[in-house]
Amino acid sequence: MAALTRVSGSVGLISLLNPPVNALSAAVRQGIVDTVRRAVSDPQVKSVVICGQNGVFCGGADIKEFGGHMSGPPLVPIFNTIEAADKPVVAAIEGSALGGGLELALACHYRITQSKARLGLPEVSLGLLPAAGGTQRLPRLIGVPAALDLITTGRHLTGAEALKLGIVDQVTDQNTVEAAVKFALSIVGQSLESRRISTLPCPCPADIDAFFEGVMQRVKKSAHGAIAPVACVQAVQAAATLPFTQGMQREQELMATLFGSGQARALQYCFFSQRVVSKWSSPSGSRWDTSKPKPVTKVGVIGLGTMGRGITVALALAGLSVVAVETQQQQMMAAQHAVSGMLERTARRRGVSLVGDQIRYSVELEAVADVELVIEAVFEDMALKEKLFKQLSTLCKADTLLCSNTSSLDIDHLASQTHSPQLVVGMHFFAPAHVMKLLEVVYGPRSAPQAVATAMELGKRMGKVSVAVGNCSGFVGNRMLMPYVEEASFLVEEGASPEIVDRALEEFGFPMGVFRMSDLSGLDVGWKVRKARGLVEPGQMSRVRQGRRYSPLGDLLCEQGRFGQKTGRGWYLYDSAGSREAQPDPWLQSFLEEYRARQGLVSRRIDSQEVLERCLYALINEGFNILQEGIAAGPEDIDMIYVFGYGFPRHRGGPMFYASQVGLAQVLQRLEHYQQLHPDIPHLRPSSLLRRLVSSGSPRIQRWREIIRMPHSSL
Numbered sequence: 001m002a003a004l005t006r007v008s009g010s011v012g013l014i015s016l017l018n019p020p021v022n023a024l025s026a027a028v029r030q031g032i033v034d035t036v037r038r039a040v041s042d043p044q045v046k047s048v049v050i051c052g053q054n055g056v057f058c059g060g061a062d063i064k065e066f067g068g069h070m071s072g073p074p075l076v077p078i079f080n081t082i083e084a085a086d087k088p089v090v091a092a093i094e095g096s097a098l099g100g101g102l103e104l105a106l107a108c109h110y111r112i113t114q115s116k117a118r119l120g121l122p123e124v125s126l127g128l129l130p131a132a133g134g135t136q137r138l139p140r141l142i143g144v145p146a147a148l149d150l151i152t153t154g155r156h157l158t159g160a161e162a163l164k165l166g167i168v169d170q171v172t173d174q175n176t177v178e179a180a181v182k183f184a185l186s187i188v189g190q191s192l193e194s195r196r197i198s199t200l201p202c203p204c205p206a207d208i209d210a211f212f213e214g215v216m217q218r219v220k221k222s223a224h225g226a227i228a229p230v231a232c233v234q235a236v237q238a239a240a241t242l243p244f245t246q247g248m249q250r251e252q253e254l255m256a257t258l259f260g261s262g263q264a265r266a267l268q269y270c271f272f273s274q275r276v277v278s279k280w281s282s283p284s285g286s287r288w289d290t291s292k293p294k295p296v297t298k299v300g301v302i303g304l305g306t307m308g309r310g311i312t313v314a315l316a317l318a319g320l321s322v323v324a325v326e327t328q329q330q331q332m333m334a335a336q337h338a339v340s341g342m343l344e345r346t347a348r349r350r351g352v353s354l355v356g357d358q359i360r361y362s363v364e365l366e367a368v369a370d371v372e373l374v375i376e377a378v379f380e381d382m383a384l385k386e387k388l389f390k391q392l393s394t395l396c397k398a399d400t401l402l403c404s405n406t407s408s409l410d411i412d413h414l415a416s417q418t419h420s421p422q423l424v425v426g427m428h429f430f431a432p433a434h435v436m437k438l439l440e441v442v443y444g445p446r447s448a449p450q451a452v453a454t455a456m457e458l459g460k461r462m463g464k465v466s467v468a469v470g471n472c473s474g475f476v477g478n479r480m481l482m483p484y485v486e487e488a489s490f491l492v493e494e495g496a497s498p499e500i501v502d503r504a505l506e507e508f509g510f511p512m513g514v515f516r517m518s519d520l521s522g523l524d525v526g527w528k529v530r531k532a533r534g535l536v537e538p539g540q541m542s543r544v545r546q547g548r549r550y551s552p553l554g555d556l557l558c559e560q561g562r563f564g565q566k567t568g569r570g571w572y573l574y575d576s577a578g579s580r581e582a583q584p585d586p587w588l589q590s591f592l593e594e595y596r597a598r599q600g601l602v603s604r605r606i607d608s609q610e611v612l613e614r615c616l617y618a619l620i621n622e623g624f625n626i627l628q629e630g631i632a633a634g635p636e637d638i639d640m641i642y643v644f645g646y647g648f649p650r651h652r653g654g655p656m657f658y659a660s661q662v663g664l665a666q667v668l669q670r671l672e673h674y675q676q677l678h679p680d681i682p683h684l685r686p687s688s689l690l691r692r693l694v695s696s697g698s699p700r701i702q703r704w705r706e707i708i709r710m711p712h713s714s715l
């Protein structure tokens with residue numbers, strides 16, 4: 001899995017071969033040991049170049065090996081041997097040098113890279129740290145602050161950025177291996193003393209203790225309970241304060257604490273799930289590998305409110321031409337201004353040039369007549385959308401895909417308004433649409449495989465994690481959110497405060513609890529939806545609606561004009577309208593006391609365990625219903641939707657993975673317990689799929705799809 005050839009007379013060229021990313025599997029590691037030994041002992045070899053075949057240097061350790069028994073030679077001694085070699089070793093980096101791949105390059109004496117190659121130490125995103133010397137060599141090479149940034153965020157750099165930071169010695173736009181071989185020939189016989197990074201002193205900031213204290217505080221705050229970023233800081237601190245050998249020992253100790261952790265398992269599950277969801281399939285049998293996307297270069301966006309603006313920016317940044325239509329003149333002007341601002345800021349942050357001239361604005365719907373795909377983002381009003389889809393179906397080209405950004409309305413019904421229902425799918429973006437990574441692609445029974453494939457491909461071009469899901473009210477994400485939010489309100493009726501509920505969820509790892517989140521997005525949004533569903537009875541306090549338990553608390557707050565941050569009060573109090581600093585509101589406390597008294601509710605103490613169980617198990621239970629109905633193809637789809645769209649802590653793997661870690665039998669038992677206490681709450685009734693999985697012995701999450709597909713008795 002690694003080959004040695006002699007090129008240009010005296011250069012030993014070692015090529016890693018393990019497609020697609022030359023991951024450092026046991027066989028590759030053994031290959032490196034053997035080829036390095038041969039190259040070093042061959043008198044005809046004067047210098048060495050290490051490269052990867054097929055245009056990729058190395059994607060790091062083989063993550064698939066982490067789940068099982070690790071065999072084969074370990075990386076640390078291999079890299080130490082390379083660094084200690086008395087012949088110059090040059091890394092020729094094409095494609096990617098990530099994780100162990102970059103650590104291999106850091107053990108070499110020189111690094112030459114393609115300008116567009118991706119370099120980085122992304123182990124933290126897998127719940128690990130760079131444990132083949134990365135935490136000790138990188139700070140010695142580029143200094144502590146820059147190394148900390150890369151190691152604690154895991155972000156990737158381009159070759160050009162890596163050159164600026166001093167990680168590589170040369171960047172080329174020519175053939176990288178040829179450039180490296182030429183370079184290797186030119187340095188034969190030169191001293192390697194200053195090229196062995198492990199022997200260099202570690203450049204440190206002045207007051208090192210205060211510096212690390214500050215860094216640790218910042219990292220802990222943004223980690224939301226993830227342990228790997230904290231361990232990364234500790235490892236770099238060891239590089240800054242200890243000799244290399246002791247630092248390496250500390251790196252290994254810290255890695256040992258992370259390696260078998262539940263968080264590492266969850267994060268590695270997320271890595272593979274993100275790839276699993278791109279391989280979509282639908283119950284009708286259409287699949288990613290048999291459905292060819294239609295080429296799309298020009299897209300129409302209808303409605304330039306909150307969502308339409310972000311979608312326009314996302315499309316333009318992906319290099320597509322956009323025709324943006326808004327009927328309200330004033331909105332149009334505001335939208336043009338907002339889109340330019342978003343583009344400028346994003347372009348500046350990404351270091352790319354502006355792409356605003358690809359957008360054409362119009363107040364006439366006819367402007368989209370020649371686009372290949374339309375994304376509708378007008379008000380959430382079925383009558384309005386029906387009319388629009390009828391018009392679009394007539395005025396667009398016969399093969400134009402018509403997509404809706406609706407958050408909950410029936411995609412099949414919209415499709416039925418058009419001449420070609422097979423060309424209609426949902427493209428459900430999340431706000432802000434140019435930032436949020438999630439895209440739910442909603443197919444109906446009549447959607448053509450090509451329509452789904454095209455929407456999925458377009459999502460990918462915009463850098464989204466696209467998940468294909470079936471059509472139902474709220475699709476996957478919002479449907480599961482409903483029981484979660486409802487449970488939170490029930491808990492407040494029963495005696496909790498919004499602060500108690502939010503604190504428990506934030507300690508679990510959500511960036512915001514239910515109530516802070518509702519205040520941010522606006523209480524009126526849910527109010528409108530409940531009104532449309534006929535659930536709102538103005539001024540009424542009844543706790544049963546449409547035959548099931550209902551909490552009117554949100555409606556009562558809206559009736560008081562409390563819409564959240566935008567009005568300066570909602571579940572919390574804010575200094576002023578638009579302010580973000582949430583304070584507990586004494587008014588709300590007395591309002592709740594009065595409410596409970598009028599309802600005859602006796603307030604009780606509610607602890608964080610109950611908050612987590614009631615909110616999360618209700619959400620998870622709905623996830624099982626969704627899987628059972630085939631709305632999501634597998635647990636990975638649900639988990640990626642929650643991680644990328646709803647802030648579910650990635651280090652918990654998503655709701656379904658979390659349930660598998662808690663134990664399905666335990667989740668079932670607690671749901672049964674709460675259902676007995678609250679028989680009027682239907683979403684606490686355990687899903688029959690959950691029961692089936694438990695009676696099948698609670699198999700690993702990777703096996704759930706088999707059980708879901710198995711025919712079963714409905715008794």
Ligand SMILES: CC(C)(COP(=O)(O)OP(=O)(O)OC[C@H]1O[C@@H](n2cnc3c(N)ncnc32)[C@H](O)[C@@H]1OP(=O)(O)O)[C@@H](O)C(=O)NCCC(=O)NCCSC(=O)C[C@@H](O)CCCCCCCCCCCCC(=O)O
Binds near residue numbers: 064126275
């Ligand atoms: C490389 C990429 C950027 C390429 O992206 P692209 O879009 O082109 O392709 P895909 O992402 O679709 O990938 C294609 C295909 O390849 C699979 N794959 C990718 N990378 C890997 C990998 N590293 N390992 C395995 N498989 C990989 C991917 O799954 C796709 O296949 P699929 O079938 O799913 O379609 C991009 O792929 C990417 O970003 N890859 C990951 C890069 C990364 O994160 N690298 C870091 C890996 S971790 C690492 O390197 C650790 C090192 O620091 C070494 C540490 C040594 C530790 C050894 C263990 C010590 C244990 C000590 C504990 C002791 C405990 C005790 O004492 O008990």
Ligand SMILES: NC(=O)c1ccc[n+]([C@@H]2O[C@H](COP(=O)([O-])OP(=O)(O)OC[C@H]3O[C@@H](n4cnc5c(N)ncnc54)[C@H](O)[C@@H]3O)[C@@H](O)[C@H]2O)c1
Binds near residue numbers: 302305307327376428
């Ligand atoms: N806001 C969110 O967080 C969010 C998230 C996901 C999905 N959505 C969905 O996206 C859609 C739009 O939501 P929004 O929050 O951007 O709404 P919005 O009220 O901010 O904007 C809607 C825009 O559509 C325009 N419009 C109305 N009728 C039109 C027509 N016939 N032709 C052209 N423009 C027209 C309005 O003037 C307005 O500018 C809704 O279906 C909503 O459910 C919203």
